[in-house]
Amino acid sequence: MTMQIQPILAALRRHRLATLLIALEIALACAVLCNACFLIISRLQLTRVNSGVDESSLASLKLTGYDETSGVDLNARVLSGLRAIPGMQSVSVVNEVPFGEHAGTAGITLDAAGQHKGGVVEFYVGGPGSFQALGLKLISGRAPEPDDYQPITSFVPAEGSVLVTSVLARHLWPDADPLGKEFWCDKFHFRVVGVVAHLARPSGGEGGPDTIEWSVFAPAQPGKNLAGMYLLRADPAQLSRVLRDARASIAKIAPDAVVDLPSSQTIVELRSGYFQQDRAMAGMLVGVIVALLLVTALGIVGLASFWVQQRRRQIGIRRAIGATRGDILRYFQTENFLIVSFGIALGMVLAFGLNVMLMKFYELPHLPLYYLPIGALVLWALGQLAVLGPALRAAAVPPVVATRSV
């Protein structure tokens, strides 16, 4: 292209203020665009957490309001009552499920004296059958055996063989084989017999996204302190019907108990409810981005139209002395490209500044560098699209205009 940039720059220098304003608008748009896209992607990534369980086959049923001394009796009635529902593959007693309310959060130590802290972890306590029902994937060691299900007098068994996630194992014993290792929670003592691939804690990443899989599975005998929360497993196609039947049957099986409806849902529903806010936020950010691009485009259209009208006479003269329509079109396109490029250069610096500010207040990593060229491409395209209309109008100015006075 033999288009000369020199005359364009000379013309822009005569409109320094307006050029600067459009460039600043583009810069600000670039900064907000890159950071908002980054926020959307990070939000959506959060919602993709691997719970480690067979979500589509599982549901939870929570009972409250029963006399807490009657837990043993309640478990027996509910287990046998619910197992009779057609399509039910298994019913087991647990203390919590992923994306539900947390019930077993506690700090652990790596020595009996409690000097060497291991962090705050989540204890999934489950009765016989729950490990298989959850569908946890064992990567080393062994699954719980019948003898591992210990009686429970507090929120966890006093002494027991447990399984940990691979993430937690790496955190606690970075360079050693976790099998056979011990840890303590106050006076309670545990020994690791197996490692599972994934198991996310119920309420997301308390203590940051890195701790979301700091979970322990502790097998225990259901009883007074492990009652009222049931894990139902059924074929995914039948699960909603099975859960509905289960909720309805409680009135007969355990008339003194109240079904806690918000906690008695399929895991898929619990998961969707858990991330509802993140999805709403991502939706809002998308709305902001669309409005932002629209306003920026309107600004470019407005100013370019004004310039075209202002320069009608000059355009006419150029056309009269031999410039083609293409030349005029390209002139405005190149001019827009230069302004937008200037804005983008400034915007990249701003984007980083905004990212640093956001990192101070929110748990966000650094803005990955590849967002910048993508943002630049989007804005260049937007600029070219916005200027096309006014530029075409400029190209349509007939040479005869040069001969008329304004």
Place this chain on the structure above:
Amino acid sequence: MFGYYLDLAVRSLKRNKMLTALMVIAIAVGIGASMTTLTVMHLLSGDPLPGKSAHLFYPQVDTNPTNEGSHAEPPDMMDYRSAVDLWSAQRADRQTLIVDSSIKVRVPGGKLPALMETMLSSTSDFFPMFNVPFQYGSAWTSEDDARHARVAVILADLNDKLFAGQDSVGRTLRLKESDVRVVGVLKPWRPLPQFYDVVGGRFSDGDTAGFYTKPEGVFMPFTSGLEINDGNFQQFNCWHPPERPGHLEGASCNWIGLWVDLDSAAKVADYRRFLAGYAEQQKALGRFTHADNTRLRNLMQWLDYNGVVPRDVRLQTWLAFAFLGICLFNTIGLLLAKFLRRSGEIGVRRALGASRAAVFAQCLVEAGVIGLLGGIGGWLLTLAGLSLVRRQPAVYADMAHLDASMFIVTFALAIASSLLAGLLPALRACRVAPGLQLKAL
């Protein structure tokens, strides 16, 4: 003079409808976005008890005698003994203990299935301290507190559910296995945030929407509430796991909050000394180890410390204002184009004797008219935005409405930002040299 400028402004705006529309839309969209988020922010960051909040304080002592955990800040709640000790001393004008628990509620002989409700166990001072409005009956008395009376106050919502909204004073409720008499029914009451229950904000990762839930359905005297619902209490934290989960009276757990009402600086200073003295005394008794770790924050400081405004709401507000900034740059550019295009006209006016100030004022009036039009659009967009907010899943969503003050702010912000946007273009316009422009004509 203003009327004349207004007339000129309207004429000028009519001349190029497209450019005018672009500017009005830009301002309207920017104002709509920022006022929607600002209204939510205003709703969530407001003072739940204006005029009263400065006198309400939340005492904290470091009850944890072990070296576990961080002792930079005392725990957000207290164990039974510390809380009851401080309350029994009656060193403030008013004081109330508070603890939440979940309880089964029925009407004996009623047809409705049992409900699970949250019950607040507190003391008689709770109601006058927090200006709680009554619809029927009244609060229980301090004698009821002392003699473990089986009485309860219920919220309007629950009264509607159980008694179809009728005056239920004197009726009986079965809470878990105990029968209690209703002595009062509250009016619909929705403090934002539900300030007296706010704890643990620093552990919530900015996800604090839960602080804006509705108040509890049932209120009972602290003493009797603890008796009838024993076994169903949740700890805030423990330094040793409780012997029997849910039974926390003798446990090494923090689970009770205390609010005190102190209406003068001297009383606050006295209470601070009392709190420090209590902690020292407990250290001497061997119960505390971090005796100097006490706090006495007032209501707004406590809300601030807990960062009650959800992180997402703050982020939305920042975003909306960045967006308004972009819309303003846009408007500045368009106004500049518009004013300078009329250089000829301005030149004539200057040559005929208009001062620079007059030209400047005329340009600003034009910018102001655009702001007013943008404000109307922005107001409509804010209403639309708030109706979108109300459809969000957040617990406070139903409360998002534009009140009178925010309505005024909408227009003030629209006109102020358009005047700001008009400043630079107006300055440029009033510096137009009359001679040059006249020659070009």
